[in-house]
Ligand SMILES: [Zn+2]
């Protein structure tokens with residue numbers, strides 16, 4: 013086991029069995045609204061290595077676009093994860109819902125040009141104006 017997470021009210025819990033990859037910050041206006049904060053922080057996990065271990069029936073799904081579903085707790089509103097349909101075997105975890113700080117290295121900022129100007133960002137990470145370049 014490499015980590016667990018939960019929503020604010022504790023009804024929904026999950027467990028990861030592999031390390032997170034593709035860890036990034038997203039500054040797009042939608043992620044700002046979804047999180048109610050300056051930006052979102054995500055990490056990817058393979059669905060085979062991810063398990064809801066409690067409260068799965070409380071999950072709500074917001075289909076933001078035809079490709080992107082956001083998963084929330086229907087009781088407390090915590091934004092737990094994103095399903096991106098072009099990558100059906102992965103799940104993007106909202107990193108703030110992890111119970112302990114995962115041992116990860118954040119890799120980049122995306123949609124940096126859309127960032128909240130009231131939030132100062134001063135790190136060395138790659139900053140993409142929109143999506144990161146394809147590897
Ligand atoms: Zn909850």
Ligand SMILES: [Zn+2]
Pocket residue numbers: 038039040041042043044052123
């Ligand atoms: Zn975003």
